[in-house]
Amino acid sequence: MTKTNAGNFFEDFYVGQVIRHATPRTVTTGDVALYTALYGPRFAVQSSDAYARALGYPQAPVDDLLVFHIVFGKTVPDISLNAVANLGYAGGRFLAPVYPGDTLSAVSEVIGLKENSNGKTGVVYVRSTGYKDDGTEVLDYVRWVMVNKRDPGAAAPAPVVPRLPECIEADALGDAVPMLDTIHWDNDLAGSRFRFSDYVAGERIDHVDGMTVEEAEHQLATRLYQNTAKVHFNQHTEGKGRFGKRLIYGGHVISLARALSFNGLGAAFHIAGINGGRHVAPLFSGDTVFAWSEVLETAEIDGRPDVGALRLRLIATKNRPCADFPLLDADGRYENDVILDFDYWALMPR
């Protein structure tokens, strides 16, 4: 009997299965500093205790995506160690603010299974929940991954494909933000004179700047999240693999694009929900990430006179500036340089 974790294969999962993931993690100001060094975010609420306190937070909350990556990282050894591909996200909600000192754990429930027709792989749908040690839920989201079967001859389970929301309802947003005293929202310090009412559906924003990624950077990030997916770290093996090089964690791209989006969305201080996301193409060390956003929808939130919600489509490219908003080609396929298509709700002060 081996002591080593070989990860779960497709036939190890069953609908209704609940998996408590390893390694609870206390988030600290050290993690916050590293997150800043890795991506360069400039949102005032997460950067300044003083700014956050003036608005009604007890202190600066931890960046939403840092919370996401930590929760996601915990799920990897159990859910996706034998994954061929991370297919998508849906139904993500940030449910409570996270502060330095909070300890995060994660649990996943298998909510769907569908073997692929090749008999070699199957799709596993899990709802993962991150929570604090007092039980407070801070995040839940669904992701689905294509996982190898251990034994191609194993019988296929009855297919269960969960119904996933195309989009989180606006009124379900905002639980991770206390009621804000927006009279203390300072546009100069926030770095943008544009607020909720200044954005309209259909508007496109080129975030202009580009960020080149180094191997050391994405490895530091992915280890910080205690994400153990093999493809990110092992050049000896990956050098002989599909791409000949290490693959960058998809979440690294989301964080880079989000940080770039400050230039044009400086008041979009909080990611309240993740409607969907796809990693359209891989990113490698040496590539330069650019990003642009489209405002898909603007929505008021019931009971929240302080903030409004923008539904945003965040597109990231590699080695291609986004002044012309690259997305789909004439045949409706993603253009070659597009690497991320991420649909989320951001909150902005009204």
Add this chain to the structure above:
Amino acid sequence: MTKTNAGNFFEDFYVGQVIRHATPRTVTTGDVALYTALYGPRFAVQSSDAYARALGYPQAPVDDLLVFHIVFGKTVPDISLNAVANLGYAGGRFLAPVYPGDTLSAVSEVIGLKENSNGKTGVVYVRSTGYKDDGTEVLDYVRWVMVNKRDPGAAAPAPVVPRLPECIEADALGDAVPMLDTIHWDNDLAGSRFRFSDYVAGERIDHVDGMTVEEAEHQLATRLYQNTAKVHFNQHTEGKGRFGKRLIYGGHVISLARALSFNGLGAAFHIAGINGGRHVAPLFSGDTVFAWSEVLETAEIDGRPDVGALRLRLIATKNRPCADFPLLDADGRYENDVILDFDYWALMPR
């Protein structure tokens, strides 16, 4: 109307203009740890709460240059996003100690403007001030940058060139250091048996060690400071530019040279003033930084029996050891390998 910050051009500035910069920043022990990892400083006062407390600080203060870089970083989106060159610094003073937990913001006043004769660029002089959220000023300094005009045809403003001090008066130094109980200064723990009275004007010190810089390192540093200058991060664009590669933030060089200077200046625990500084040549990833110092002047400070001031000229080179103190050639020009000429006041225990 674009939502994106295009930065200010030369004709957007006017003398007397006051700019409140974005993104207040709470400094944490996480930032301090990263600063240590990036440069390897070994000054005992900043490294040890216990050592600092024995001397009279409430806890270890944050490294002066970390404060400088954070304040500087805030000014970039408003002052130097369209800068062609960062021409110099003067009149810098550290005014109060900064501790983990303090939140820093920055404001700049335009104190001079002079269009260049080519009509395409002009020099902007700003005095930038960093302050805590209770209003305490922690740093002010002047820098001047060459900034592009948006429209070469725009009329030139009346030239205003501020008078800048060649050197901070010694008696104006030390506000960021409480009166120290130097009986608790421990030479062994400080890593140097030499104190203020052991140094004489004219003395030259080779700091011996060299430090090679990697892309990931300077990018992590510059993002940590939330400095958004494009030339540091974007290989896609810089690869086609003047140097064919990313340019390293000049402040990174200052911090590397300062950390190297511990070897020979271990008791010079505090940078009290910045008299002037020039980035003589660019630094790139893969280059190795060396440094040497000349003691320009030694000065007592009125009312301070605890500490004395050394005026130091810190020279950094790339790919050239400094045993022969490289500086100027026979024609009075900087030698090829010199990259930094930095004139500052350091405090030492007496």
Add this chain to the structure above:
Amino acid sequence: MTKTNAGNFFEDFYVGQVIRHATPRTVTTGDVALYTALYGPRFAVQSSDAYARALGYPQAPVDDLLVFHIVFGKTVPDISLNAVANLGYAGGRFLAPVYPGDTLSAVSEVIGLKENSNGKTGVVYVRSTGYKDDGTEVLDYVRWVMVNKRDPGAAAPAPVVPRLPECIEADALGDAVPMLDTIHWDNDLAGSRFRFSDYVAGERIDHVDGMTVEEAEHQLATRLYQNTAKVHFNQHTEGKGRFGKRLIYGGHVISLARALSFNGLGAAFHIAGINGGRHVAPLFSGDTVFAWSEVLETAEIDGRPDVGALRLRLIATKNRPCADFPLLDADGRYENDVILDFDYWALMPR
């Protein structure tokens, strides 16, 4: 008289000499976050305040190897700046838990000296002790290094070779771990269902995963530890040297291998003693580290019903997976790819 530290040469040491090392260092959650980012450790006790508290710690202790590296780093400027080789470790014990906020200092005593027959170098044996500012000892260990003589003509001292224990006694282990309330040890959160009684002497465990090292990573780590050994940082000089490249700090390898060993030894939460260690071959940037462990011995600890001790031999390789447990060749020499042979005691819950 030069102000620069040239380090000690062989003839500067004498048996009984006590050296107080420079730069006390307050360990913070920032250091902990960086340690996580550098190696990706997943041991629950060090990762989670909540998990540690449930067991009886006041908060999560700092990773043992981070403590080791910080103490080790302090000794470098005095002991091994002129070292040719770091020959070995022995007799290491972790004596008290270290928490963020604790300030660490180090002192070394020279316990042995032996000039080599070539007359150019000698071996220096030191016992180094790390302690908190209240005097609590947290770690002591012996290391021996080959150090250059300043003057090959200097007379050899009388040879003194200390008797070193081959192995720490099991009953001397565990001082750095409070009595644990192991009813709260949660296998799921700890990431392993195997505990002390599940391991047997002779058992071999392949840790499977590989980790490729980048220059920026080991430089960040080694500077974080304020370790000033020249060979790790200076490509200008090392490029002309023995290997043509920078040499990675041996401790970096130990930490990588230890983090990899979580996969198979997830409950081995604490390094209680270091019996011996050798850096068999150098590691360079771009190499991929793999590891495997052999259980040498299992031992109960007198008075400790909560934890047992595993004596482990941790072998690291470069660019070679460890499924076949590489170690010695037919002639009893280390195989080419082996880089570390590390003999230590780990504690596990019973």
